């Protein structure tokens with residue numbers, strides 16, 4: 001998290017999960033309001049900025065969409081550093097992507113610390129193809145003290161709520177004054193300095 005001279009706070013959020021679970025779709029739905037109809041595998045990482053206001057503070061959510069494919073794992077790991085929040089995504093119609101959450105969580109916990117987490121079961125519109133029950137998500141979250149939610153990037157169901165829930169968790173109980181004070185002095189580079197992506 002960091003803040004610039006306009007008292008805007010920058011939060012870094014990462015979207016992690018297996019290939020094809022819908023990470024890019026979630027980002028585009030949330031940041032740009034549309035669902036892409038053609039699948040293009042993410043190469044490396046890409047980010048978008050979504051501005052929101054919490055507690056009267058303007059917040060730039062810098063949301064990084066990572067590649068799920070194994071061959072990009074090294075690049076993805078580099079981008080985990082300094083994350084304020086991580087959204088772990090699986091596909092409710094592909095059990096393996098749910099089983100792999102543990103590995104994504106372990107890798108990110110090895111790479112960075114002090115971040116907030118949310119578990120996302122995407123493609124809730126595909127109820128007839130479901131392989132992961134809502135109970136499995138609840139149990140996984142209860143065991144680890146996480147929050148989990150099923151969403152549909154396609155229909156837009158609970159997408160905004162999921163991102164904003166994570167942002168709220170990061171901001172926590174700090175007042176507007178505390179937020180600005182805490183993050184004005186941060187050593188994190190400003191967003192303008194971070195335009196280049198792999």
Ligand code: GTP
Nearest residue numbers: 019020021022023024025039042068123152153154
């Ligand atoms: P990588 O870039 O390979 O890591 O994939 P990704 O996780 O970014 O997946 P992406 O968003 O590209 O979506 C993969 C496929 O799932 C595409 O064909 C999407 O149209 C589809 N998809 C994504 N979200 C949903 C959803 O909510 N419902 C349905 N039915 N399909 C979805």
